[in-house]
Amino acid sequence: VILVISEKPSAAEKIAYALGEAKRIEKNGAYYFEMDDMAVVPAVGHLFGLKQSVKGSFYPVFDVRWAPTFEISKKNEYSRKYFENIQNFQNSVDEVVIATDYDTEGSVIGYNIYRFLFPEKKVRRMKFSTLTRDELKKSYEDAKGPDMRLIEAGLTRHNLDWYYGINLSRALTTAIKSTGKVFSIVSVGRVQGPMLKFLADREREIAAFEPVPFWQIALKFKIGKELFDALYKDKQIWDEKAANRILDDCKGKDGFISDVIKTNVEKKPPCPFDLTSLQTEAYNLFGYSPKQTVDIAQSLYSDAYISYPRTSSQKLPKQLDLRAIVEKLIRQVKYKKFCDELLKGKMLPNEGKKKDPAHPAIHPTGEIPKELSSTQKKVYDLIVRRFLSCFGDPAKRESMRVRLDIAGHEFRISGSRTLEKGWMEIYEPYLRIKEVIFPEIKKDDKVNVKKLEKIGKETQPPSRYSQGSILKELESRDIGTKATRAQILQTLYDRGYIREKSIEVTKLGMELVKAMEIYAPQVIDEELTRSFEKEMDGIMNGKKKQESVLSEAKKILEKTLEEFRKNEKEVGEILDKALMETRENERTLGVCNKCGGELKLIFTKRKTRFVGCSGYPKCNNAYPVPQGGMIKKTEKNCEKCGTPIVYVFRKGKRPFRMCLDPNCETKADWNKKAKKE
Ligand SMILES: [Zn+2]
Numbered sequence: 001v002i003l004v005i006s007e008k009p010s011a012a013e014k015i016a017y018a019l020g021e022a023k024r025i026e027k028n029g030a031y032y033f034e035m036d037d038m039a040v041v042p043a044v045g046h047l048f049g050l051k052q053s054v055k056g057s058f059y060p061v062f063d064v065r066w067a068p069t070f071e072i073s074k075k076n077e078y079s080r081k082y083f084e085n086i087q088n089f090q091n092s093v094d095e096v097v098i099a100t101d102y103d104t105e106g107s108v109i110g111y112n113i114y115r116f117l118f119p120e121k122k123v124r125r126m127k128f129s130t131l132t133r134d135e136l137k138k139s140y141e142d143a144k145g146p147d148m149r150l151i152e153a154g155l156t157r158h159n160l161d162w163y164y165g166i167n168l169s170r171a172l173t174t175a176i177k178s179t180g181k182v183f184s185i186v187s188v189g190r191v192q193g194p195m196l197k198f199l200a201d202r203e204r205e206i207a208a209f210e211p212v213p214f215w216q217i218a219l220k221f222k223i224g225k226e227l228f229d230a231l232y233k234d235k236q237i238w239d240e241k242a243a244n245r246i247l248d249d250c251k252g253k254d255g256f257i258s259d260v261i262k263t264n265v266e267k268k269p270p271c272p273f274d275l276t277s278l279q280t281e282a283y284n285l286f287g288y289s290p291k292q293t294v295d296i297a298q299s300l301y302s303d304a305y306i307s308y309p310r311t312s313s314q315k316l317p318k319q320l321d322l323r324a325i326v327e328k329l330i331r332q333v334k335y336k337k338f339c340d341e342l343l344k345g346k347m348l349p350n351e352g353k354k355k356d357p358a359h360p361a362i363h364p365t366g367e368i369p370k371e372l373s374s375t376q377k378k379v380y381d382l383i384v385r386r387f388l389s390c391f392g393d394p395a396k397r398e399s400m401r402v403r404l405d406i407a408g409h410e411f412r413i414s415g416s417r418t419l420e421k422g423w424m425e426i427y428e429p430y431l432r433i434k435e436v437i438f439p440e441i442k443k444d445d446k447v448n449v450k451k452l453e454k455i456g457k458e459t460q461p462p463s464r465y466s467q468g469s470i471l472k473e474l475e476s477r478d479i480g481t482k483a484t485r486a487q488i489l490q491t492l493y494d495r496g497y498i499r500e501k502s503i504e505v506t507k508l509g510m511e512l513v514k515a516m517e518i519y520a521p522q523v524i525d526e527e528l529t530r531s532f533e534k535e536m537d538g539i540m541n542g543k544k545k546q547e548s549v550l551s552e553a554k555k556i557l558e559k560t561l562e563e564f565r566k567n568e569k570e571v572g573e574i575l576d577k578a579l580m581e582t583r584e585n586e587r588t589l590g591v592c593n594k595c596g597g598e599l600k601l602i603f604t605k606r607k608t609r610f611v612g613c614s615g616y617p618k619c620n621n622a623y624p625v626p627q628g629g630m631i632k633k634t635e636k637n638c639e640k641c642g643t644p645i646v647y648v649f650r651k652g653k654r655p656f657r658m659c660l661d662p663n664c665e666t667k668a669d670w671n672k673k674a675k676k677e
């Protein structure tokens, strides 16, 4: 029997039906697909993971081995039936074909199953970028031996991440324990450290920023009956006296249009999406986090609607048969008009610079999607329109700059508009450009000044990174990889080191960075992470070996951890203080509207809870709260009664907001809702 192994159950079905007449066989809660002399059987992501060889929670520790994931953690128990499902083929298999996603992770998943369950058997690797029937068939026919370099790079990454993750987490947790006050698990990973440090540096820049005042002069004027706004040519006037002088000069005077300049610009079509640009665009347009976007894209890929999303390519190579894809997209009414138009032309896509040896840029396959969720619909439409736009004609835009003269002082207005839409017609729902209707203004027109005013402003601190802008920054600095950045960012949120969409480093995050800077600088060293990424690339290019990279990492970590251990107490104190403050902060829900004190969540000896005032016993203000679930502050007060509003999170239920005061009139609605649930 030829055993084909897929990355996930959904992919197994696609692969099976592409390769032959398949029959679905259920067995012990898992399933596989059977054909003549072939079976397609799914993994569920990693079936093997790294496990410490000897017991104990000491550090440093580097003795690891691969073991089935369900032996490593109880939360992986679900994978046991899939593991056994594959294991059942041990005696009947002649050849293994690895058909997991074509990237380092997929290669590690497939290779581990092969080497631990079917060693000595023949093995081949299928390489594909879409789960469409044609491509799967072809990649099966073309399958060759496994890509050992990719596999070795993947295995190395797992080891490195384990070395860092386990050792640092133990070192930090031991440090906190050594203070004997709070118990808390604090972790930081190999790439998380530098990423957090990078964000913390921006936080410090913002804190250290001193605003500088400046002035602007705004002008409202009329030409004929139409009213316009203009600004003085220097948008930042640093000297208030100078601003006043301009005002005085212009006071009570009218002026004329001194110049009208029109220029035409061509805007090239965009290039197709790589993962980072898709994530950035989806964040800007829909507010989806990078993690959400990659998950949605992954699900569209699993259903064969789009190509593999974890790519850094902005290229659409000819082998893709782009024309055939567009011919298929015609079947969807909303794209028909554009496809018809494009098919008349040469169909040469505008491409970007970035490449990826394994996959092309993200593109639709042409298959008609069935039953997409609303989020899937949005991301799918974005990808299709972006793909089609790449083939479009350049757009033509005209910009207009107008200069006014008032008593010898120059004021300006400007704007642009589209003359020929070109590709913009396809991408229209997602364009973020301003269209300005050009006024009928000519040189020497008389200007009737209606209002002239001085506006005081301040320079702004550098802005915080958004979940969209941070990805590009990390990519340009080579921190993390396209496949991992979104997850690592999410982990920083989950661990409470950062918060908010506009990323803010928390007290705990800042103190963690501070402690690391003093006692274990290498853990947050961007340069070091980057050099490891380079070494893994070296493995992929066949220039480096796993052993040498790992032994180097081990040496660095051993030294760092030894240094760290000497300062355990100091690190512990810093983190302990930050943790206490964080907890105290989380417990504080708002301001008491009786005495101005702080309303805090208070736990009784019987483990029940209520909200009380920090002014107790002078202030008796108190409110009951639900006993189950998590209560968090919203920083908002009730519109009806002014009492703080809190979030209530309960397991398996939709979180809701409520006013703390049980007698508040807003509560009547809430009680009704609660009953319905
Ligand atoms: Zn009070």
Ligand SMILES: [Zn+2]
Residues within 6 Å of the ligand: 638, 639, 640, 641, 642, 643, 659, 660, 661, 664, 665, 666
């Ligand atoms: Zn209220």
